[in-house]
Every structure is written in structure tokens, then in C-alpha cells.
Amino acid sequence: MAGSSSCSLLVLFVLFGCAFAAKDILLGGKTDAWKVPSSESDSLNKWASSVRFQVGDHLILKYEAGKDSVLQVSKEDYDSCNISKPIKHYNDGNTKVRFDHSGPYYYISGEKGHCEKGQKLTVVVMSLKGGSRPIVAFSPSPSPAEVEGPAASAVAPAPTSGAAVLQGGGVFVAVGVFVAMWLF
Numbered sequence: 001m002a003g004s005s006s007c008s009l010l011v012l013f014v015l016f017g018c019a020f021a022a023k024d025i026l027l028g029g030k031t032d033a034w035k036v037p038s039s040e041s042d043s044l045n046k047w048a049s050s051v052r053f054q055v056g057d058h059l060i061l062k063y064e065a066g067k068d069s070v071l072q073v074s075k076e077d078y079d080s081c082n083i084s085k086p087i088k089h090y091n092d093g094n095t096k097v098r099f100d101h102s103g104p105y106y107y108i109s110g111e112k113g114h115c116e117k118g119q120k121l122t123v124v125v126m127s128l129k130g131g132s133r134p135i136v137a138f139s140p141s142p143s144p145a146e147v148e149g150p151a152a153s154a155v156a157p158a159p160t161s162g163a164a165v166l167q168g169g170g171v172f173v174a175v176g177v178f179v180a181m182w183l184f
């Protein structure tokens with residue numbers, strides 16, 4: 001049972017371009033995103049809520065070293081912008097954090113006053129088990145295509161054509177054997 005399900009997962013890996021591969025995710029999609037946001041709509045959390053973070057992924061935060069820093073803090077310290085007791089502290093300007101467990105991660109700027117102005121980030125990291133969700137999300141799309149008819153063969157070419165090739169090969173071999181018997 002476990003063997004066959006991991007096998008089909010492997011097939012899905014290949015089909016969906018390794019959906020589970022760990023990613024390096026640049027904060028905000030740009031190199032200067034770790035700063036006081038210009039507006040609420042530009043907030044880091046708005047960006048973060050649109051991104052899928054999974055265990056094993058890295059988040060990269062770029063900023064000017066010495067001018068800012070990144071603190072990983074508890075939820076309480078995140079809420080109150082308390083920079084006095086960070087869990088982790090980074091100030092190298094090119095911070096790469098790895099998410100090694102699922103759940104929320106809280107980051108605030110270590111610069112006085114920045115967190116209060118919105119330079120804070122919550123990342124919710126999903127477990128690899130949660131990572132099977134994209135496959136569930138993918139599977140509804142082939143279904144409507146099947147209903148449409150011709151598109152179905154384009155959606156699922158591998159099993160169909162694979163079977164056809166095998167059958168074709170079988171027919172070819174059978175014909176070959178028949179011809180051989182007839183000749184000799």
C-alpha cells in the first residue's frame with residue numbers, strides 16, 4: 001500500500017515538475033522588500049499570504065547590512081513589536097532563513113520603530129503532507145477537460161498512448177510470429 005502510493009507520488013513529482021522541491025523565496029519578490037512598507041496594501045504580510053511556504057523552503061531577505069536587521073520573535077513579541085528577546089537575530093544584509101518545521105514564523109525589524117510602522121512579517125509554513133494539496137488542486141482541472149472530450153487525450157496522454165504502444169507492439173509481434181510460421 002505504502003509502496004504503491006509513494007510510487008504514484010513519484011509519478012506526480014515528474015508530472016508536476018517536482019512540486020515538492022524546496023524553494024528559495026525572495027521576500028516580496030524583490031531585493032529591497034525588507035523595509036517599512038509605504039502603505040498597508042504594500043505590506044509584507046499581504047505578499048506573504050499570496051505565497052506558498054513549505055517545510056524545507058528558504059526565505060531570503062535582502063537589506064542594507066548595518067542599517068536594518070531581521071529578528072525572529074515569538075507571537076507575543078511580534079504583536080507588541082518587542083525587540084528585546086529575539087529567538088534569532090540576523091543582520092548580514094542577505095539573510096537566508098530555512099523553515100524546518102511547519103507552522104507560523106514571526107519576523108520583525110530590529111530597528112527601533114520599524115516594526116510599529118509595519119515592517120513585520122508572518123510566514124505560515126505548511127508541512128510536506130500539506131504539500132500534497134497542489135495535486136488535489138490540480139486534479140479538478142483534468143476532469144472538466146475529460147467532459148469536453150478531445151482535450152481529455154491531451155490532458156492524459158501518458159497512460160493512453162503508453163497502452164496503445166504496448167498493444168501496437170503486441171499486435172506487431174503477433175503478426176511477426178504469424179508471418180514467421182507461414183514462411184517456415
Ligand SMILES: *[C@@H]1O[C@H](CO)[C@@H](O)[C@H](O)[C@H]1NC(C)=O
Binds near residue numbers: 080082083084085
Ligand atoms: C519586552 O519583553 C521583555 C521580556 O521578554 C519584557 O521584560 C519587556 O518589558 C518587554 N518590553 C515591552 C516594551 O513590552
